[in-house]
Structure formats: C-alpha cells, structure tokens
Amino acid sequence: MMQVTKLEDLYGREGISPGHSACAGCGMMVSVRQILLAAEPPYIVVSPTGCLEIVSSPYPYTAWKVPWVHVAFENAAAVASGIEAALKVLERKGLGKRHNIIVLGGDGGTFDIGFQALSGALERGHRLLYICYDNEAYMNTGIQRSAATPLGASTTTSPIGKLEPKKDIVSIAAAHGIPYAATASPHLWRDLANKVRKALSYDGPSFMHVLAPCPRGWYFDSNQTIKMAKLAVETRIFPIYEIEEGRYRINVMVSKPRPIEDYLKAQRRFVYLLRPENAHLLERFKKLVEDRWNHLLKMAEAFPAK
Amino acid sequence: MLKTAGIIFEPGNMASQLRSGWRSQKPVIDQSKCTKCLICWVYCPEPAIYKTPSGLIEINYDYCKGCGICAEECPRKAITMVSE
C-alpha cells in the first residue's frame, strides 16, 4: 500500500471531470476528488441517488471517467454487493477481473433509506469500501432533515431546528465486526487519502464517514468550505478517528477544543439553536459532543489500535 | 442500441459543459508568490486548477465557478478574487 505523504503523490488521473453541476464550493466534490485520486485502480464506483449522482450524470453527459453505476436510492450497498460477488466468480471462471469497489453515497442514502442494504452488505463481508459523504441533510432535494442532521440544525423539514441527535453511523458500521471504519475530513487530505488506501487493502468491508460541508444547505459563504470542515474537527464536533478490527485510534487529538459556538455561529442553519429560548438544546448539543469525545478517549484507552 | 438505457459510453464527456458563466468573481494567481504547493488544487471542487508542463499552477477559467476556496486556503495568500 503506497503511503501518501505529499500532494505530488496524489496529483494524477482524476476520476471525475470538471464541468459537473455541483454548487460552487461544494464540500462533497472536494472529498470525492480526493477519494478518487487516492483510490488504486482498477475500481468501480457505485452511487445511490443524491447530489453526487445528479450533478455528475445528466444524460447524455457524464463527469465519470471511471466505471460508475447508479440504480436507486436505497440499494447502493446491495448493488455493490452484487458487483463484488459477480466479479469474484467471473475472475474464478476466467471471464472477468476483480476490481476495488467504492460506494460513494450521501447521508440520506446511507443513514436512512440505504441503512438496510448497508447493514446487509457489511454483515455478509463483501470486499468493498462504503464511503458516506455527509452534508447532513437531503441536500439534493432542497435541504430536508436526515438522521445525519445534527441536533438543532434548521432544514425545510425541521424548520425550527431538529430535535433529535445525529445517528452514530461509524459505531453502527463497526458493530458489524468489519475490519475497518473511520471518519475523515476533506481539509485533512493526507489523512483521508491514506485512509482510503488502507480501507481498500482489507479483504472485507470497510466504512468511511466523510464530512462534506455544504455552503448552500449550511448557509455559509462558498469560500469557507474547508474552514468549516476544520472547525468541525477543532470543536470536537466531528472527531477524526479509526476503528481497526475493533481497536480505536484517534488520529487528530484535540486537546484544546475551540468553543462550539464558533462553529454554530458560522452557519445560519444553527440560528435557532443559538436563541436564548433554546439554551437547553444548546446545552444538550454540547453535552453530546463532550460525551462522545470522552467515550472515544475511553475506547482508545481500553482498546488501543496496535 | 443501448441508447434506451441512458448508458453513456464516453467517460468524462461532461467536460464539454463549461461553467465559466456561473461565477461573479475569478481567482487570479500571483505567480511571484506561488510556491506550487498544490493546496489550491486539492481543495478545488471542480477541479479548475492544474499544473502546466513547465510546473506553473494555472486556473482553468472554463470550469472555475468562482467559489473562492483557493484564495481562502492558499498558505501564501498568492490568490486574489477579482470581480468579473
């Protein structure tokens, strides 16, 4: 497995061409570009319905320079399972060649509607990498809440702030006993790229949760995308860690976290959360972040990665 | 024959769709300050930044949507957003 140390290591064949119709400053596209630059060929990409699929494939145009398939919203993991199993047997019969299989799905298609198929694929142990680019809502249909939407965030279906906390998808994935699960952020390109390569090296399922800040849906200026990702990590809201065969490693140790208000104030989707009458919600938000960080620390202490 | 299935046989043909009309400001690189660190390139969503054969970093104005991430993230502040 080739380690990525400098940006020159990544400079090369893009998996996706410019000309796609993603919004200016799209965090998902920054992440997807980095993922595909790091991924070792040959690979096949599977996407469920969502932002990525829509901006990249309006007939007769495709931004995909690698083999890509979209079937429906909830079955990317099932489709990927079928491809993986098919290529395994085709290679055995001398009729095909195994490829790395990378699912690039949004939070809607992963946390919610695609949850069953994801669970099935992870349980069956297919050799594939499922990456969820998380912009924390159903962005493609105009910003509706998903299980990935954080507490207090305003979306069109939670206009005065979501009352439920964000689903812990990485723990759920890891609970399937898969060899590798990790979080990553597009501002940490080296960490993200090496995690993609590490994930692909396992003969089994791996899962990555990548934060994809969305200028449109989170309501911040389009040039702040990378800053938002950085803030999410520096406030401990989005910890960067990996779980290898059930053992934890925190990749970015945030010993002096920035105040959570810095993150919330920078995005107008949290305007309700910051109102005085919602002080109890804000407290709950902070407690969730703190509890989860402490839980991670304890897990890393009790089950340290080798 | 497989026209019916919406199958597309030319990879990356979406590159024919130019996005220059999307922006209201464009990034300009001050080559005297640029150290060719490639940070702007790795954070560009398009990508609309590339390395020329001679090693210079250039903006591809056909695709740049003017998001401003490159100017914001450049460690040397070598990129400025200019109104169009």
Next chain:
Amino acid sequence: MLKQEQFRLLSGDEAIAYSVKQCDVDLIAAYPITPQTIIVERLSEYVARKEMDAEYVAVESEHSALSACIGGSLAGARVFTSTASQGLALMHEVMYIAAGLRCPIVMAVVNRALSAPLNIHGDHSDMMGSRDCGWIQIFCENAQEAYDRVIQAYRLAEDPEVLLPVAVNIDGFVVSHCYEPVATLEDAEVRAYLPRRDRPKLDYEMPITFGSYALPNTYFESKVEQTKVLEKAGEVFEKVYREYPADRGRIGKMKVDWKGEKISVICMGSTSGTIRHTIRHLNINGVSLISLRLFSPFPRKEIVDAVSDSEAVVVMDRALSPGAASPPLASNVKASLYDAGLRIPVISVVHGLGGREATMSMISGMLREVKEEVSRGQARNRYLYLGLREDAL
C-alpha cells in the same frame, strides 16, 4: 428422432433449481419466501457441494436481491433470483430499473397472492401487480415447462437484440410443490445452447456510466424505444424455443388445443391443465383451449388468430384488477380484439384467488352455461367469479 430421455422426479421449484444449475449461472441472490424457498435452498446445496460454481449471496431483502442482480448483471455475470408475492411487490421499483438498464436477468416468480389479508397460496396477483415494468413474462403450466423455460429465458434475455430481464412464472404450490417426471437435458447441451455473449459492462479498461438521469427532452424516447425492444423480443422468443435442443411439443407463445371451435377458453398457468383434462375427461366438445405462455410482450395477433372463429371467448384470470374495467388478461384480450375490429363477446372469469383451485366441476359447470348461451345466440360480455361463495360475502 427418438432420444433416450433422462427423467428426474422433481417439483416445480426443484426443476427450476436444477435448470439454474445447468445454466452456468454466476451469481444467485437468495431470499426466502413461500412458495419459492425450495428453489434457493436447492441452489445453496448445489453451491455448497460444489456442483455449481457460483457466488451465493444471501441478501437481506428481495429489494436487495434484485439490486444485487442488477449489479452482478452490469458486471457481466449471468445472474438469477427467485421470489413470490410480497417479495415481488417489494422489488417493484427495482424491476423497472432492471428493464430500463437492459439487464439480462432471469427471475423465477412462484405466483402467490398478495397481502392483505396475508395468503401464501397461489394466484397471479403478484406478477400482475408488476406487469408494466418492462420485463418479458412467461407463464408455465407444469414443472417440465418450468425447467425448459428457465433455460430458454437465459438465451432470450442475453440475445443482443433483447437484453431485457425475463420472469418465469409458475403457480404456487400446485406447480412449485407437486412432483412430476421432468425430462432434463445433458449439461453439455445446455451449455452449448447458452454461449457467453459480450455486452457493455462495468470495467475499468472501458469506463461506462450506467444509470444516468434523463430530462424531459430524452426520457420519452428512451421509454418508447424500450417498449419497441420488448415487442421485438416476442419474435426472438419464437427463435429461442425453436432452437431448444429438445422437442417438448415445441410450445411457443401458446398451446392451442381443438382450434377453431365456437367457444375459446384462454388461460395461463396450471389451470390450463385442469381445463384440458376436464374437456377430455368429460368429453366436452365445441371448446378450444388456448393455454397462453407469453404474457408480455402480449401476442395480440396470435390471440386474435386463435379466437377469430369463436362466438364467445372465456378468459380465465387468476388475479383481480380492482377498480379497472377488466381483469388483466381479459383487458389484454379485449384490447387485442377491439384493435382487430372484432366484437366477440368475452366472458371474463376470475378464479383461483388465494389458492382456491378451479375444480373440474366448476369448470364444466361454467362451460356448460357458456355453451348454452352460445347455442341460444345469447353470448354477451359478462364477468363472473368462479368458485366464489356468494353466501360468505
């Protein structure tokens, strides 16, 4: 030419599993549901005992079963899954996509009633619920036919002019679980009949995008084009069964017994067998029996040709289409007749819902009534439920 045929005692489900084994299928997506579970059980045994070199994916739902089949098919593999009733209904969304993406998938559907109320017995409501999804739909009368049609289905699906998914239907319990002597082909014959053919697939060496989205300016043409391909598949079906390496009476789109009589009965599935037996056993004359095999694409011309001499057509539907002007098969027959300018009275009979089989006495009673009407020149369009207990309504 007489050939020493090998016979095996197989149920409908077992016959299907055996044919899938011989077809060199690469990927099986399996999920249990009565009455097709035996198919996936037998297949898992074949794979476990290495009598079949295939990947057996025990998916977590039927929706995922068909999705995995699409993935496998687009990766270039020969794939199979089977389902019934609720499972088929759950796959509904993906069925349209499988046809739209031109995947040569073969699926066995063991026809069973749809909830609610829950019923595990045979009727055609499951396939009828998905009849518009663009799949080729074949209905089998017995286990022998189930065996043959699965093999023919792969040849049909993989034909470069077709590249559409095929559903092979058998009646739940009556065919799926009842044992018959089934004449099977040699492995080598099946392999020779089903050569591997190239088609566009997911391959890093030649990157293709599958599943783009279409705007109003292209979608309409896409769908009409797909419909034309489905129509054309009817012709390829003719070719496929003629080239099958066994006679089997060369049954194509339909089997017509006692052609050209005053009364025609059109039926699909195992009830055709019951009707044929009733007519023979009770010496009922004046009735033609058309046992239809190919439901989609609907053989309009052949149906009209088969019934044009009749004064009344009895259409046996094994499903309701609530709220519609006519049940599914009767609708297709009436539309075909109407287009051909024929106003032959159609007696639309709904039978067998939820596994209540049409018995010989029900059938003979119904035929007697129709014959009487016809002899008095009083045949007319009407609807009847065969075997319904009016007092229990």
